[in-house]
Amino acid sequence: MVQDETNRDPLFRYDDPVFEDEELLEISHVPGPDRIVGRDEHMSKVANALNPAIFGSEPSHVFIFGKTGTGKSLISRSVSERVVAEADRDDVIVEYVFVDCGEQDTETAIVKTIGQAVNDPDRTGVSIPDRGLGTADYYKRLWTAVDACTDVVIVILDEIDMLQDDEVLRKLSRAGENRSLSSSKVGIIGISNKIDFPDELSERVKSSLSRDELVFPPYDATQLSEILEKRQDAFREGVLTDDVIPLTAALAAQEHGDARKAIDILRNAGRIAKKENAEQVTEDHVRAGKEKAEADRFSELIQGAPTQAKAILYALTTLTDKNDRQEFTTKVIYSVYESVADELDMAVLSERRVQELLKEQDFLNVIQSERKGRGRGKGQIGKHRLLEDSAIVRKVLLRDSRLKELA
Known part of the structure; x- marks a missing residue:
């Protein structure tokens, strides 16, 4: 029901003079393929690893390394979404589950998270509660859910180096071989800032987890400019001054080519301009946006x-x-x-x-x-x-x- 404009609460603001679609600048937003910059080769390699899933076969496992903001999570999610869509054309059911190991760092938490994401109680006849089960029982319900609800499940483990116990990697990667699953398949994408993370894996996992490995380099200033230009329609036309995107890209390029930080700065600059009731987003807003982005990032680290x-x-x-x-x-x-x-x-x-x-x-x-x-x-x-x-x-x-x- 549309509210009569004359009855709007004057306490709130109902127009946005700065943003047209601010969601394009959210970190969680997965842009379309036409908005992804500088990662064609890496996207192709991830796609090659996951390609068998389109036909219901087991994909290759992949470990992706690189500094923060180099597109690791973005490419993993984007390619996985495209695999899901392509498989659906041939009536193959592929699901992907994104797990932040910085928050879900135990074996039980990860198994529960995957199970809850793929489970359809009407099809499986089982529930996967937040608490109350032992790890072995969560695994049993996970395997039931995966077999009943999917042909292939792709598990993206972000910040995989934060895992307290890598046993979950062995069990997921050998689910078919160990007959935990009767027909469905599991693929793993592990994402880490630490290129030496595999050296820290237990010998049992090293011997059982065959994988491809990719390294994502930092973006340069030109690529960062292009990334921001692909998202400038988040703003109303004419709001950004000509120097905003080049300056934002240059500042982020100094910080190891972090695209996430570049987008943070641009979004913060827009919010600061809106708060000041400014007609345009300027260089000063970008510099203030950079300071806020740095403070927010550090605050998150020490939270x-x-x-x-x-x-x-x-x-x-x-x-x-x-x-x-x-x-x-x-x-x-x-x-x-x-x-x-x-x-x-x-x-x-x-x-x-x-x-x-x-x-x-x-x-x-x-x-x-x-x-x-x-x-x-x-x-x-x-x-x-x-x-x-x-x-x-x-x-x-x-x-x-x-x-x-x-x-």
Whole structure:
């Protein structure tokens, strides 16, 4: 039912002077093939691996590596969607399931997620509850659902290196061989920022998981410009000034060719312009959008981190601001951390525990840590540096209610 315009609530805004279709700038949006840039060769290789699924046969497993924002998830989802559509033309049922292993990192959680995505209770006669079953029972219901509801299921495991237990890879990849499935097939696409991830797999998985491997390089400034141009119809005509897309692409190219960040910056620039009631999106909005994108990204990285870890990061930030060099030893960081903890009236952790928390932040790509030699016969020493601009790190850390006292 369409509401009478004269009765609209004046508290809200019903026109959008900046965006025509903001969904085109959402990270979760999977654009059509005509909007995908610079990945023809990689798309073709993923398609070759999945091609057998169109005929109901088992696809090849694929591991895809590359830095954040290089199109790994986008290409995996886009090609999988096209496989689903092509298979349907021949009455072959293919489903694909996208699993974020950063959130679903246990064997049980992954099996449950896949099962819930493909299950049709009317066809299988079983339900797959959120809780209450053991891992073995979740597997049984998964196999029932896959056999009854699909001919092929493609499982995309994003951030696969975050898995707590890789046993799920062995069971999924050998489901047919082990007769867990009677007729349906499973294909796996594993996505990771870490090219050496396969070296960390257990020997059982290494011996059973035959796979292709692809590396996605960063986008260059020209490709980033083209990606943004393909999405500029997210904005109303004439809203973007001529220098907005080139500047956005150049800023993102400096950040390892991250297309995701480029799109983040452009969307933020539009939102900032709308908030200011500006008639056009300008260079100033782009620079403000970049700062917001960086703050949002860093905030996401440290979300849920304990206050003690944030205090250690604050100590590293303070050191970075006060010194010309960017790397600092654990001992130097610990000395400043003691002062920060004292100012916050917090218990002071041991230097060993601080070292452990620094390692955790390195693993999460919040900081970069490495062991460096101190000279012949003197052993090695750990050094740490921020991966984000210190002003951004400080701004995000001070959002914590406990650390606000340091402002």
